[in-house]
Amino acid sequence: MTELSAYLETAARSIDVMIDRYFVDTTGELNKASAHLLAAGGKRLRPAVVMLAADAVKPNSSSEILPAALALELTHTFTLIHDDIMDGDILRRGVPTVHSKWDMPTGILAGDVLYARAFEFLMRANATDEARGRAVTMLASACAELCQGQHMDMAFEKRDDVDEGEYLEMVRKKTGVLYAAAAGIGAVLAGGNSRQVKALYNFGLNTGMAFQIQDDVIDLLSPPEKSGKDQASDLREGKQTLIWIRAREKGLDLSHYKRSLTDTEINAAIEELEDAGVIAEVKATANELVSTSAKHLALLPPSKERELLKEIGEFFVTRSF
Numbered sequence: 001m002t003e004l005s006a007y008l009e010t011a012a013r014s015i016d017v018m019i020d021r022y023f024v025d026t027t028g029e030l031n032k033a034s035a036h037l038l039a040a041g042g043k044r045l046r047p048a049v050v051m052l053a054a055d056a057v058k059p060n061s062s063s064e065i066l067p068a069a070l071a072l073e074l075t076h077t078f079t080l081i082h083d084d085i086m087d088g089d090i091l092r093r094g095v096p097t098v099h100s101k102w103d104m105p106t107g108i109l110a111g112d113v114l115y116a117r118a119f120e121f122l123m124r125a126n127a128t129d130e131a132r133g134r135a136v137t138m139l140a141s142a143c144a145e146l147c148q149g150q151h152m153d154m155a156f157e158k159r160d161d162v163d164e165g166e167y168l169e170m171v172r173k174k175t176g177v178l179y180a181a182a183a184g185i186g187a188v189l190a191g192g193n194s195r196q197v198k199a200l201y202n203f204g205l206n207t208g209m210a211f212q213i214q215d216d217v218i219d220l221l222s223p224p225e226k227s228g229k230d231q232a233s234d235l236r237e238g239k240q241t242l243i244w245i246r247a248r249e250k251g252l253d254l255s256h257y258k259r260s261l262t263d264t265e266i267n268a269a270i271e272e273l274e275d276a277g278v279i280a281e282v283k284a285t286a287n288e289l290v291s292t293s294a295k296h297l298a299l300l301p302p303s304k305e306r307e308l309l310k311e312i313g314e315f316f317v318t319r320s321f
Contacts, residue, residue: 007048014069015070023039034114036101038077040092040093047070049072049183050069051069052312053185053204053305056306056309057186057196061191065125068122068189074117081107084100086154122185127188128191138184142178146178167241176209184201187200196300200300203296206289211317214283214317227321293313
């Protein structure tokens with residue numbers, strides 16, 4: 001086991017303990033629906049970024065702000081619940097999506113509960129009032145941009161002329177800003193100066209964008225038993241991912257895949273895209289973003305946590321789940 005994987009496991013256990021304490025054993029159907037995806041597991045990557053960013057600024061400070069790390073997981077899970085409703089997906093983290101297990105209104109409300117409680121836990125961090133205020137502002141701003149990014153993503157489905165610049169702006173808002181907030185919030189709550197906060201925020205922004213690009217690749221390549229999600233859902237829905245955009249630029253028409261697909265048809269689409277060099281080009285773009293993120297980390301003093309953050313960025317573009 002690498003040092004990074006050991007760290008991520010330890011961080012995930014810390015978050016899971018809090019999830020079990022505050023969410024899993026609660027009563028009432030809405031509370032159970034809110035806890036459903038939280039209890040299903042997850043990599044807890046955003047909380048880990050919060051914790052590492054804090055320790056990179058002030059060694060051993062992450063234990064003081066664990067509630068803020070949980071707040072980022074709650075925010076992320078709220079977006080997953082609502083995304084599944086909008087996309088009509090029935091599987092997430094290997095379990096039924098919230099709206100398919102309960103119903104759509106309950107799914108909407110379950111997401112809303114997690115959104116509200118994220119700010120509650122953010123305010124429980126052991127930090128100055130000023131730092132917590134800045135953290136709340138950062139998370140609120142990220143949530144607003146998340147909604148804008150999701151709306152852009154949905155609007156793109158009605159177009160066939162989305163370009164790479166528009167896609168990257170959507171990805172910045174949909175995924176990048178939450179990782180940026182995770183790193184920035186960790187730095188702020190640990191007492192980081194403006195230079196440190198900006199460096200970590202930009203690190204999170206670039207790695208978050210790379211994460212989403214790799215997620216689009218995983219959506220296409222990984223079967224449900226590995227990813228925990230429906231395979232090729234983006235392709236079936238005609239989402240204007242970077243894969244779709246690069247394919248169009250190369251003269252490939254993917255529109256005939258916008259329907260229910262068999263495993264054989266999915267494999268045929270993958271082979272077509274790989275032969276055209278699309279997958280390799282998309283992965284290269286993600287790698288470039290990670291390289292940029294590492295430059296921002298260079299502004300921080302050398303530490304084990306700084307190196308682990310760099311490794312997280314590299315993990316984001318090599319993972320297959």
